[in-house]
Amino acid sequence: xxxxxPWKAIAQRKRSELQSRIPSAWLLKSPPSQDVLDVRSxxxxxxxxxxxELSLTSSHDxxxxxxxxxxxxxxxxxxxxxxxxxxxxxxxxxxxxxEIFFDDAIARAKFLDGEYKRTGKLVGPLHGVPISxxxxxxVKGYDASIGIASLVGKPATENSLLVDIxxxxxxxxxxxxxxxxxxxxxxxxxxxxxxxxNPRNRKVTAGGSSGGEGALIGMRGSVLGVGTxxxxxxxxPAMCNGLYGIKPSAERIPYVGQxxxxxxxxxxxxxxxxxxxxxxxxxxxxxxxxxxSDAKPWDxxxxxxxxxxxxxxxxxxKPLLGVIRTDNxxxxxxxxxxxxxxAVAALRASGVEVIEISAPAFQKTQSLAxxxxxxxGGNTVFDLLxxxxxxxxxWLSTRMRRGKHMPxxxxxxxxxxxxxLETEMxxxxxxxxxxxxxxxxxxxxxxxxxxxxxxxNGVGYTSxxxxxxxxxxxxxxRDFTENDLKGEIGNGKSLNPWDKVNQExxxxxxxxxKVYLNTKLSVQVIAxxxxxxxxxxxxxxxxxxxxxxxGGSRAKL
Numbered sequence: 001x002x003x004x005x006p007w008k009a010i011a012q013r014k015r016s017e018l019q020s021r022i023p024s025a026w027l028l029k030s031p032p033s034q035d036v037l038d039v040r041s042x043x044x045x046x047x048x049x050x051x052x053e054l055s056l057t058s059s060h061d062x063x064x065x066x067x068x069x070x071x072x073x074x075x076x077x078x079x080x081x082x083x084x085x086x087x088x089x090x091x092x093x094x095x096x097x098x099e100i101f102f103d104d105a106i107a108r109a110k111f112l113d114g115e116y117k118r119t120g121k122l123v124g125p126l127h128g129v130p131i132s133x134x135x136x137x138x139v140k141g142y143d144a145s146i147g148i149a150s151l152v153g154k155p156a157t158e159n160s161l162l163v164d165i166x167x168x169x170x171x172x173x174x175x176x177x178x179x180x181x182x183x184x185x186x187x188x189x190x191x192x193x194x195x196x197x198n199p200r201n202r203k204v205t206a207g208g209s210s211g212g213e214g215a216l217i218g219m220r221g222s223v224l225g226v227g228t229x230x231x232x233x234x235x236x237p238a239m240c241n242g243l244y245g246i247k248p249s250a251e252r253i254p255y256v257g258q259x260x261x262x263x264x265x266x267x268x269x270x271x272x273x274x275x276x277x278x279x280x281x282x283x284x285x286x287x288x289x290x291x292x293s294d295a296k297p298w299d300x301x302x303x304x305x306x307x308x309x310x311x312x313x314x315x316x317x318k319p320l321l322g323v324i325r326t327d328n329x330x331x332x333x334x335x336x337x338x339x340x341x342x343a344v345a346a347l348r349a350s351g352v353e354v355i356e357i358s359a360p361a362f363q364k365t366q367s368l369a370x371x372x373x374x375x376x377g378g379n380t381v382f383d384l385l386x387x388x389x390x391x392x393x394x395w396l397s398t399r400m401r402r403g404k405h406m407p408x409x410x411x412x413x414x415x416x417x418x419x420x421l422e423t424e425m426x427x428x429x430x431x432x433x434x435x436x437x438x439x440x441x442x443x444x445x446x447x448x449x450x451x452x453x454x455x456x457n458g459v460g461y462t463s464x465x466x467x468x469x470x471x472x473x474x475x476x477x478r479d480f481t482e483n484d485l486k487g488e489i490g491n492g493k494s495l496n497p498w499d500k501v502n503q504e505x506x507x508x509x510x511x512x513x514k515v516y517l518n519t520k521l522s523v524q525v526i527a528x529x530x531x532x533x534x535x536x537x538x539x540x541x542x543x544x545x546x547x548x549x550x551g552g553s554r555a556k557l
Contacts, residue, residue, distance in 0.1 A: 039197075043057070043220070096221070097216070098179075131172065136183065139159060140158055178212030186209075198241060205450065232463060239520070309532075312534065313533050318353070322441040323344050323443065324357045330495070340442065347542065377406070379405070475524070
């Protein structure tokens with residue numbers, strides 16, 4: 001009989017270690033059965049959190065927590081303990097964590113409280129704010145295994161740069177979150193930790209690759225986390241969990257020091273991932289982006305562009321918005337088209353000028369982005385997997401294989417194509433009739449609603465803006481309702497195989513549309529390259545109108 005592959009024992013040990021880091025008093029006495037799909041009420045019913053802790057974790061966003069700590073109405077210690085407890089609950093119902101360092105976090109909170117009491121000064125703008133991190137970030141003393149067995153048991157010897165900056169700004173880091181194997185799937189599942197579940201509806205995907213962040217924040221085990229995005233990995237989990245998420249341009253927020261499973265330097269010639277926030281409010285996205293930008297990270301990472309927050313663009317006093325309704329590769333399904341129509345109608349009704357944008361180049365971006373994903377051939381990650389006999393997860397098993405490195409002449413060809421498309425796409429930022437600057441553009445996040453597990457169809461609406469290096473964000477609009485179950489696809493003809501698969505996500509012969517109930521419908525907002533503040537302002541402006549609320553950024557509580 002053949003010996004058992006090493007990865008299985010590694011995975012079992014790692015899961016046991018993770019479980020052991022949850023205090024026994026924080027374990028659920030009666031975990032919900034698989035039939036319970038919406039688990040967001042469990043923190044209210046499990047008796048683990050006090051009434052004060054329930055209120056604290058349910059009614060605040062990160063911005064209000066920072067203010068409450070500053071005004072001394074809350075301490076960093078009580079905030080941290082509350083969110084550690086809620087994160088522990090989230091792990092037990094959504095399987096969203098990979099590393100737990102609650103004890104370190106509580107000790108740091110006590111230190112910050114002591115310093116504030118002693119000096120009367122905050123460490124920084126994130127003083128006492130609990131922030132969760134995607135597993136790919138390195139935290140000294142803890143693994144960054146990204147769900148690959150051969151990387152387990154190899155704790156980081158130093159922090160990722162962004163981790164150091166967050167700590168210097170006063171943040172409290174308390175856990176890291178689950179991802180898909182190889183970081184290459186849109187559903188977060190791996191052989192080491194297992195699958196992340198969506199707290200709104202455990203039959204639909206939590207998204208990927210920052211799916212653990214999405215699920216944790218969806219459970220309010222965190223209100224502000226940091227993910228990464230190279231194809232949609234911030235924006236897709238934000239959409240799946242009804243949250244706000246921003247993918248900055250690649251040279252804006254420190255990404256150095258990540259574990260990606262790829263060959264070092266590959267991103268310099270391919271698509272470059274970005275780090276950015278997933279949050280419960282728009283203003284929390286600004287809180288993180290502004291704090292990090294104003295810390296002058298370009299002084300410590302030569303790949304970053306210069307520019308404090310106030311130098312990252314602004315919208316006009318009377319903004320001009322554009323709308324792109326389709327990429328003409330995969331047509332949006334009826335509920336996606338409907339919520340985009342509603343958003344545009346609401347903006348126009350409030351007096352905002354929204355013009356229709358024709359973007360022929362958009363049709364070409366996804367096929368080119370796919371070519372960049374194959375530059376290294378996946379050889380480094382396959383070496384990692386094969387060293388312990390670890391197989392690909394089911395979803396990747398038919399989609400990923402070891403390949404050859406792209407030849408230099410081919411690489412130069414696709415780089416030239418990219419430059420050509422970048423130039424062509426610049427046209428979308430001017431009104432062709434008046435020449436006026438377009439402040440931001442609204443489009444779908446995906447051509448379908450939040451789909452069942454392992455049925456995310458494509459990333460063209462998100463990866464295209466990685467190829468263009470445009471900052472882009474997800475904006476939750478409203479719940480998917482019974483009325484959204486209606487509506488049929490035009491003539492039923494598909495544009496191509498991708499479009500055919502997308503249509504199957506609405507075909508009542510192949511899916512029960514009711515699976516989409518209790519999910520969120522969202523839109524995506526994009527801005528020109530390196531214009532993160534302009535993107536934030538546009539998203540906050542749109543959000544306020546869509547939620548019929550005047551002034552300030554709405555906290556999604």
